[in-house]
Amino acid sequence: MTIPRADMRLGAFLLAAAGGVGTAFAQSPPATIDQCRGIAKDMERLACYDAFTGRAGDDRREPASSVAAESAAASAAAPADSVVAAPAALSMIDESWGFDPSSAPYEIRFHRANYVLFGRYSDNVNSAPFSPLFQSAGGDQNDLSNTEAKFQFSFKARLWATDDRRWGVWAAYTQQSQWQLYNSDVSRAFRDTNYMPELFVSYKPAIDLGGGFNWNLLSAGFNHQSNGRSDVLSRSWNRLFAEVGVERDSLALSAKAWYRLPEDAGTDDNPDITDYYGHGEISALYRWRGNSFAAMARGNLSTGKGAVQLGWFSPPILGPLRGYVQVFSGYGETLIDYNWKQNTIGVGIALSDGF
Structure with missing residues (x-):
């Protein structure tokens, strides 16, 4: 199945945004976990928890470019994998x-x-x-x-x-x-x-x-x-x-x-x-x-x-x-x-x- 370009761009943007938030918290981790509970936005709150527990968002997510490349490669390979060679004619x-x-x-x-x-x-x-x-x-x-x-x-x-x-x-x-x-x-x-x-x-x-x-x-x-x-x-x-x-x-x-x-x-x-x-x-x-x-x-x-x-x-x-x-x-x-x-x-x- 081919992934639409618009979906690929949106996925890359969201992953990049999450990575940016995670990087910001990694540079100045919260002093207490209560600081994370007060964050209204889901992705920022998740990044805060990751920073507090020592899990960097960049470490558990592949770059958006890698995801897009792998998706494109899988789409290109799928038709070739589904081709069945015709049996050779008998003499x-x-x-x-x-x-x-x-x-x-x-x-x-x-x-x-x-x-x-x-x-x-x-x-x-x-x-x-x-x-x-x-x-x-x-x-x-x-x-x-x-x-x-x-x-x-x-x-x-x-x-x-x-x-x-x-x-x-x-x-x-x-x-x-x-x-x-x-x-x-x-x-x-x-x-x-x-x-x-x-x-x-x-x-x-x-x-x-x-x-x-x-x-x-x-x-x-x-x-x-x-x-x-x-x-x-x-x-x-x-x-x-x-x-x-x-x-x-x-x-x-x-x-x-x-x-x-x-x-x-x-x-x-x-x-x-x-x-x-x-x-x-x-x-x-x-x-x-x-x-x-x-x-x-x-x-x-x-x-x-x-x-x-x-x-x-x-x-x-x-x-x-x-x-x-x-x-x-x-x-x-x-x-x-x-x-x-x-x-x-x-x-x-x-x-x-x-x-």
Whole structure:
């Protein structure tokens, strides 16, 4: 609060006047206390008592100039003391992985992208795995439609974290489905659904790599992926993996490597799956003016087979919902298609972009 100049001048005058009266009595103190009782003015009577008891008015009062200066200094300092610094914005990786020390130790977050493609078109639909089933039912092996729906939901839950949140243990689950929604000939059946539970450890190295890039993620763990089918339609594999993530402003880059755990040759549904999926993948996400642009590439250099996926997430159009376009080219869009090459494009909505 600012003290008005008039009040400051009045206070200084009164203090100076009291000091002057006190000084006068200090120079010739009263002989008896009765002399003080007879003084009509309050300030002069108080100064008389002080002089008689040996307490000088100047000793117990600060000069008016000091009071005014301290008041002005306090007024000037008050606004600065009341300013609260705005919290620093979290990076993409910090926000996605809960590395903020103020985040809850146990929480559930989005993991991979969450979306629904109302329409997804393939230029080369894979009917081969279903041929024995179609033939035994007396149907056409080409009964599958090129157009279907596709959706994915993915989340992770932190089970434990250090006080600074740099270390964490997570469990995650991702499910992706291809649905012949517009194909009444096959009773609008789900063509394939992939289930992927994971368990992993995350760590924030927080290392400046130069050029504006920071190494903010290191994770390692185990995942199982299968389609829950039997006989000729069964697909599954188990992997150990490690992932690193770096970022700069609105750009995040990640690289993941995996090792497939061996299975018994007699029960392995897809012994050559790494010929098509390879041993790792690289991903990128860039955010610009509310848009998100995603890219993923994986493959096996020795076989020359792999896949590329691109995605565009629009700014929010209704609450958290965003428009989403996905393009895929290569092998293994889903486990049933792990050794099948196709080009697809889909349009729908998304809740998260993978970060």
